Amino acid sequence: MTSSDGIPARSLPVSARAPGKCVLFGEHAVVHGCPELVVAIDLSTQVVLRAAPQLSLNADPNAAESNPYFRAALDGSWRGGPPIAVRSVTRIPRSAGLGSSAAFVCALGAALGAATGGVDRAGLAQRSFEVERGAQGVGSPGDTSASVAGGYVALNGGPGEPLWTVTAGERRWSVRRVEDPRWSWVVAYSGVPRSTADAVRAVAERLARPDGPALLAEFEEVARAGIASVGRGDRRETGELLRRNQELLRTVGVSHPRLEALLAAAEPLAEAAKITGAGAGGSIVALPRAGREGELVRTLARAGALPLPVRAEPLGAGLVEEPPAG
Ligand code: PMV
Numbered sequence: 001m002t003s004s005d006g007i008p009a010r011s012l013p014v015s016a017r018a019p020g021k022c023v024l025f026g027e028h029a030v031v032h033g034c035p036e037l038v039v040a041i042d043l044s045t046q047v048v049l050r051a052a053p054q055l056s057l058n059a060d061p062n063a064a065e066s067n068p069y070f071r072a073a074l075d076g077s078w079r080g081g082p083p084i085a086v087r088s089v090t091r092i093p094r095s096a097g098l099g100s101s102a103a104f105v106c107a108l109g110a111a112l113g114a115a116t117g118g119v120d121r122a123g124l125a126q127r128s129f130e131v132e133r134g135a136q137g138v139g140s141p142g143d144t145s146a147s148v149a150g151g152y153v154a155l156n157g158g159p160g161e162p163l164w165t166v167t168a169g170e171r172r173w174s175v176r177r178v179e180d181p182r183w184s185w186v187v188a189y190s191g192v193p194r195s196t197a198d199a200v201r202a203v204a205e206r207l208a209r210p211d212g213p214a215l216l217a218e219f220e221e222v223a224r225a226g227i228a229s230v231g232r233g234d235r236r237e238t239g240e241l242l243r244r245n246q247e248l249l250r251t252v253g254v255s256h257p258r259l260e261a262l263l264a265a266a267e268p269l270a271e272a273a274k275i276t277g278a279g280a281g282g283s284i285v286a287l288p289r290a291g292r293e294g295e296l297v298r299t300l301a302r303a304g305a306l307p308l309p310v311r312a313e314p315l316g317a318g319l320v321e322e323p324p325a326g
Contacts, residue, residue, distance in 0.1 A: 097277025
């Protein structure tokens with residue numbers, strides 16, 4: 001399967017998987033129309049859907065009430081459908097800024113799409129964004145588009161192949177492919193959970209202050225240059241730009257003492273490190289210096305984080321050809 005294939009029709013049982021993600025440039029600013037660079041990472045979520053006497057998620061028959069992502073996905077693609085039992089397993093830590101909700105929504109969307117006659121990738125990206133935004137109330141389509149497309153994707157910028165446009169009312173985000181430089185990254189979860197929606201609202205308030213437009217202009221410049229430098233495979237320039245992006249995230253108030261401690265620990269072993277995603281907790285991402293990846297992972301573990309070496313996952317959301325038995 002390649003990222004340009006659609007999701008074909010399948011009858012139940014059906015299984016699908018989708019990757020998590022890491023934001024490299026432009027988080028928060030993307031919500032206000034600026035460019036963003038996101039990479040789908042090789043940690044994923046897999047779902048299996050089976051016909052069942054009663055609707056459930058991981059054996060919980062009340063999940064459609066208690067889990068807003070599950071509810072929104074069913075409302076979007078399964079209204080009036082027969083009861084199904086959904087199983088979901090993941091390697092992505094939750095509430096860590098690594099796209100666990102997007103991966104769940106995109107894997108579930110791919111499986112539901114297959115079971116309802118198939119869906120093309122642009123349609124799955126739009127639908128998955130609507131589900132995530134419906135559940136979260138705020139946000140951009142960066143996470144869901146990366147999870148549907150796989151690899152590196154740019155929102156609102158970049159010279160690469162256009163993949164699709166995602167809309168919400170009057171708002172539009174263009175999504176483009178960015179060349180994969182084949183780097184490995186280290187993400188590290190601080191263990192401090194946070195709410196994307198709360199952080200997005202707090203940053204919007206911060207950006208409403210008089211220096212907001214100048215800050216957004218700098219976010220935009222850094223993300224544009226970052227998309228270009230990653231696409232060219234320029235590690236040194238990418239490192240400088242990651243550091244500038246981190247400064248901006250500090251300025252808009254989404255750092256946290258635990259994140260600062262991890263950034264300081266990563267510093268000698270990385271080209272650069274920054275918060276990834278909403279911040280205020282969650283994770284950092286570091287571009288390791290050549291040959292120092294193992295040491296960086298050990299150092300971040302000693303500093304109290306959950307470090308995960310990751311690479312780009314080239315395959316976006318897709319079906320698992322043989323649904324697991326049972
Ligand atoms: O949920 P997170 O931590 O991956 O944050 C996503 C990036 C934001 O720009 C903060 C929000 C969004 O929807 O774009």
